[in-house]
Structure formats: structure tokens, C-alpha cells
Amino acid sequence: MALPAGAGLVAYNAAISRCARAGLYPRALALFREMRGRGLRADEYTLPPLLNSSALLRAPPAAATLHALLLRAGLASHLHVANALVDAYAKLSRPGAARAVFDEMPRRDVVTWTSLLTGLARAGAHDAAVRVYRGMAAAGVDPDEFAVAGVLSSCAGSTMLELGRSVHAAAVRLGFLPFLxxxxxxxxxxxxxxxxxxxxxxxxxxxxxxxxxxxxxxxxYAQNGRGRQSLEIYTDMVRSGCRPDYVTFIGLLFACSHAGLVDAGRAHFRSMVTDYGIAPGPDHYACMVDLLGRAGRLEEAMDLLNRSSTELDATVWKALLGGCRVHRNAELAERAAEMVWRLDPADAVPYVMLSNLYSRERRWGDVARIRALMKSRGVTKEPGCSWVGVNGVMHLFHVEDRGHPRAAEIYRKVEEMMERIRAGGYVPDTDWALQDEAPDGRERGLAYHSERLAVAFGLLAVPAAAPIRVFKNLRVCGDCHAAIKMVAKVYGREIILRDANCFHHMKDGACSCGDYW
Known part of the structure; x- marks a missing residue:
């Protein structure tokens, strides 16, 4: 409904603001078009609610139009207008545009910094978000609770535990702990x-x-190998009266999968539908397939997928492929790989998994065929790397990496590690080597995987009383898992390895995953 014919700018600004606050975003934008059609020009009070409406409607063209308008009208000098523009671009997952506006601003306040920081964090640009947080501190601007929550998210995303601890201390100092x-x-x-x-x-x-x-x-708890405790926490949650949601059940099913709790997983999968009315999505099916696949119930996993009315994505079929790799079912693995290729032709995972499966079976001809297919389709594999933080500096390693300034020491430490763990009973599992070489060649290849180089550096650089925290972008191979467990034992160290799948807390020759990951 249009405003009365005589309505002026103040009336339109008030109406637009009311609509934006009430979540009537299309109506707010419609009022703006009506206002302009009547010859009224926007001022600094018109634009902030419109920018927010554009962002929450996920309408980048509308935000860009408003941006151009405010530049022509000379309104960018108003701090609250520029803040609204930074916030809008951040909410639209356009961190580059948000940063460009931020950099042009002659004045900034805590809202400006927070809008940029939280936008970068939401977009997954965690290193950039951390830099903004540090820039905020350097500028003498105390963060608000939203900035603290945002940078903590980026500390998690970029595995910066020590920075996270310092942000925690800042939150205590600023009195933000009561904020949920x-x-x-x-x-x-x-x-x-x-x-x-x-x-x-x-x-x-x-x-x-x-x-x-x-x-x-x-x-x-699920990701850190404490699946049974994760389920106990869920029981406490339900008893507290708090209602689980879609994500809660992903966590529960992940916990069941990594603890091998097939019956519990089935029960929770049913419960989410019957008790809470939550329709299972691809993430839930991926967890269930992973659970059944790990347990060797590949036929049951296929039956579950065949009965599903959910549109399944590549993640589900990769979970099935993972189960096939564990149980060496090449025929079903090839079917699962074909499904992934249909859904995501550029995904390197099925090529890598099939290659790994074939190499463990010594089917070197099939390994060569898959690699040739991958090359012909222009698919590239993400290179494996591992990193370890020491005194706030991240040290990155690739397989057989000699680029580190202390490479000579690291390689000597690897040789020492291998000698000591062999004496402790470690026997290399060359099934995990991916080359058709003599056994000693495959063994040497395994010894210089990125995670072992990172562990060796950790032994050299991390104080003896502190755990060695290693992060890997891909899944750790079975032989490295066994070797690093033994390293933890013979050196009397706690080693925490996070791979693409979960955390492995290794101590005294045992791992929190129970060798089931």
C-alpha cells in the first residue's frame, strides 16, 4: 500500500525503517522505489535500513544500486551510512567489496571494524578476519561482543588456539562472558x-x-574421539529441556560413526524424524552411510540410499566410497565414484580414493588408468600438507619437503624417530604407499609424509611439557597414524593430530579414535 500523496521524506524514512525492523524487506525496497518516483531524494537516514534489507534479501544488485546512489548523493561521508554499506557487503559474502569501502572510510568506529571482521569470518576468510582484529587493537578500538565472537570463529577456522586463548582473556577483561x-x-x-x-x-x-x-x-566431543561421551551430553541436553536441531543430529550421527555405534546411529536417525520432525538431509545420510560403511554394512548403506527421498549430494557418495576403500570393495567403489563424477566432475576425491584402493591391492595398472583419467579430465588433487604452530608462527610442511630453514635437523629427527619406533615394535604398512616400487622404496616414501615432518619439527621446537598439535588438510594415512602413535609412546609426548576427518589425541601408544576413523 502506497503512502498518502502528500507524504514527505520523513514519513518515508520512518515507514522504510519500520518495515526493515519488522523483516518486511521487499516492502522497504518497494517504498523506496515509490519515494523516488515521487521525486523525493534519499538522505543519510533512508539508506541504512535499505542496505540491510538488500543484504538480508541476498540481493547484491540492489546493494550495488544503493551504493552508487549514495556516492552520487555524497552520503558516503556519514559514518553510519558507510557502516551500513560495509555490513551489507559483509552479509552478502562479498568481503572484497566490504574491505574496499572500509579502506576508503576517513573515520571508523567499533561498528565499522566489527562489520568487516564478522563478514570475513562468515565468508571463511579467517586469516583476514584475524588481521582485522589485530588492526582493531592497534587502532586502540576495544572490540564489542560481536567482534569477539567473530574472531573466535576465525581462531577455530584457522586453528589458532593461542590467539583464541588471548581473545578469551580479552573477553574476560571486557566483561563479555555473560553474552551467550x-x-x-x-x-x-x-x-x-x-x-x-x-x-x-x-x-x-x-x-x-x-x-x-x-x-x-x-x-x-564427537570430533575429538569421544563419541560415547557425546551421546551422554545429548542425553543431558534433552533432560535440560533444550530441543535438538538439524545440526545437533549431524553431530550425534558423526559421533556414532566414529565410535562404531551402529544401533545408536540407527535409533537417532529415526528419532530425528519421529520425535522432532526433522527431515534428514544429505549431511545426515552421509553420516549414516559412513557409519554403516565403516562397519562393513555396505549393502545396508546402499539400501538406505535407494530408499531415500532426499536429493543426495556428492558428500553422500564419497562417504560410501570411503567405506568401500576400508573394506576393499572395488566394484561398489567404482559405482560410488561414478555418482560423484556425475554430481561434481571436478572433485578429485573419487580419483584419489580409487587410486588408494587399487594401490593397496597392488593393482598398479588400475592406478595408472585412474591417474591418466584424472589428467585427461583436467582434475587436480589438493596437495597434502601439515602444519604445527610454535610461538604464534605456523610451520607448513608438504611430503618430502626440504624448504624449512631447519630441514636438515628435521630429517635427522625423522630418521631418529623411525629408528626408535622400529625398536618399539612399529612395522611399516606399505599397503599405504601409492607407488609401484620395491618395499624399501615404499617405506622411505611413507617416512617423509607431511605429518611426520611436522611431528619431527614439533619434537624439536615444542616444549616437552606441552602437547604437539599438528594439523593436516587431508585424512591421515593408516601407516602415519600407527607411526605417530608409537612416536607419542617412545618419546613420552602427547600428540594431537587433526586431519580432515577428526582429532586424534595420541598418548602412550593409544589414540582417542580407537583406531576407528
Missing amino acids: SVGNSLVSMYAKTGALRDARTVFDAMRARCTITWTALIVG
Whole structure:
């Protein structure tokens, strides 16, 4: 409904603002078009609610139009207008545009910094978000609770535990711990960086909790190899009266998968539908297929997929492919790989998994065929790398990497490691080598995987009383898993390895995953 014919700018500004606050975003934009049609020019009060409406409608063209208009009208000098523009681009996942506006601003306040930081964090540009946080501190601007929650998210995403601890200290100093968003972010950050005790401590101290809080802890325990405890936390959550959501059940099913709890997984999969009315999505099916595949129930996994009415994505078929790799079912693996290729032709995972499966079976001709197919289709594999943080500096390693300044020491330490773990009973599993070489050649190839180089550097550089925290972008191979467990034992160290799948807390020759990952 149009405003009365005599309505002026003040009336339109008020109406647009009311609509934006009420979530009537299309109506807010329609009023703006009507206003302009009547010859009224926007001022600095018109544009912020319109920019927010454009962002929440996921309408980049509308935001760009408003941006051009405010530049022509000379309104960019108003701080709250520029802040709204930074925030809009951030919400639209256009961090580059948000940064460009930010850099042009002659004045900034905490809202400006926070809008940019949280936008970068949401977009997954975690290193950039951390740089903004540090720039904020250098500029003498104290963060608000939203900035703290945002940078904690980026600490988790970029595995910066020590920075996360310093942000936690800042949150205490600034009195932000009572804010639910800050508490949730702390629980999530500690869980995602492998500091599970700290996550639990923060959780226990929180005065109020919500579904996000409980879910963060459930997922954290699951990812850190504490599947049974994860299910116990879920029981406590239900008893507390807090209702689980879509993400909670992903965490539960992940916990069941990594603890081998097939019956519990089936029960929770049914419960999400019958007790909570949550329709399972691709993530839930991927967890169920992973659970059944790990347990060797590949036919049941296929039956589940055949009965599904959900549109399945490549993740589900990659989960099936993973189960086939574990149980060496090449025929079904090839079918699963074909499904992945149909859904995501550029995904390198099925090529790598098939190649790994064939190499473990010594089917070198098939390994060559898959690699040739991958090359002919222009698909490239993400290179494996591992990194370890020491005194706030990340040290990155690739397979057989000699680029580190202390490479000579690291390689000597690897040789020492191998000698000591062999004496402790370690026998290389050359099934994990991916080349058709003599056994000693395959063994040498395994010795210089990126995670072993990172562990060797950790032994050299991380104080003896501290755990060695290694992060890997891909899944750790079975032989490295066995070797690093033995390293932890013979050196008397705790080694926390996070791969693409989960955390492995290794101590005294054992791993939190129970060798089931």
C-alpha cells in the first residue's frame, strides 16, 4: 500500500525503517522505489535500513544500486551510512567489496571494524578476519561482543588456539562472558582446536545455554574421539529441556560413526524424524552411510540410499566410497565414484580414493588408468600438507619437503624417530604407499609424509611439557597414524593430530579414535 500523496521524506524514512525492523524487506525496497518516483531524494537516514534489507534479501544488485546512489548523493561521508554499506557487503559474502569501502572510510568506529571482521569470518576468510582484529587493537578500538565472537570463529577456522586463548582473556577483561554468543564461540573454538577440557570448562561455567551451546559440545566431543561421551551430553541436553536441531543430529550421527555405534546411529536417525520432525538431509545420510560403511554394512548403506527421498549430494557418495576403500570393495567403489563424477566432475576425491584402493591391492595398472583419467579430465588433487604452530608462527610442511630453514635437523629427527619406533615394535604398512616400487622404496616414501615432518619439527621446537598439535588438510594415512602413535609412546609426548576427518589425541601408544576413523 502506497503512502498518502502528500507524504514527505520523513514519513518515508520512518515507514522504510519500520518495515526493515519488522523483516518486511521487499516492502522497504518497494517504498523506496515509490519515494523516488515521487521525486523525493534519499538522505543519510533512508539508506541504512535499505542496505540491510538488500543484504538480508541476498540481493547484491540492489546493494550495488544503493551504493552508487549514495556516492552520487555524497552520503558516503556519514559514518553510519558507510557502516551500513560495509555490513551489507559483509552479509552478502562479498568481503572484497566490504574491505574496499572500509579502506576508503576517513573515520571508523567499533561498528565499522566489527562489520568487516564478522563478514570475513562468515565468508571463511579467517586469516583476514584475524588481521582485522589485530588492526582493531592497534587502532586502540576495544572490540564489542560481536567482534569477539567473530574472531573466535576465525581462531577455530584457522586453528589458532593461542590467539583464541588471548581473545578469551580479552573477553574476560571486557566483561563479555555473560553474552551467550561469546560463550558459544568459546566452546566451539576450544573444541575445534582440540582443547576439549577448556571447551568443557567454559560450557560448565555458562549461566545460560541454548541449542547452539549444546550442539557445539556434542560435535566437539564427537570430533575429538569421544563419541560415547557425546551421546551422554545429548542425553543431558534433552533432560535440560533444550530441543535438538538439524545440526545437533549431524553431530550425534558423526559421533556414532566414529565410535562404531551402529544401533545408536540407527535409533537417532529415526528419532530425528519421529520425535522432532526433522527431515534428514544429505549431511545426515552421509553420516549414516559412513557409519554403516565403516562397519562393513555396505549393502545396508546402499539400501538406505535407494530408499531415500532426499536429493543426495556428492558428500553422500564419497562417504560410501570411503567405506568401500576400508573394506576393499572395488566394484561398489567404482559405482560410488561414478555418482560423484556425475554430481561434481571436478572433485578429485573419487580419483584419489580409487587410486588408494587399487594401490593397496597392488593393482598398479588400475592406478595408472585412474591417474591418466584424472589428467585427461583436467582434475587436480589438493596437495597434502601439515602444519604445527610454535610461538604464534605456523610451520607448513608438504611430503618430502626440504624448504624449512631447519630441514636438515628435521630429517635427522625423522630418521631418529623411525629408528626408535622400529625398536618399539612399529612395522611399516606399505599397503599405504601409492607407488609401484620395491618395499624399501615404499617405506622411505611413507617416512617423509607431511605429518611426520611436522611431528619431527614439533619434537624439536615444542616444549616437552606441552602437547604437539599438528594439523593436516587431508585424512591421515593408516601407516602415519600407527607411526605417530608409537612416536607419542617412545618419546613420552602427547600428540594431537587433526586431519580432515577428526582429532586424534595420541598418548602412550593409544589414540582417542580407537583406531576407528
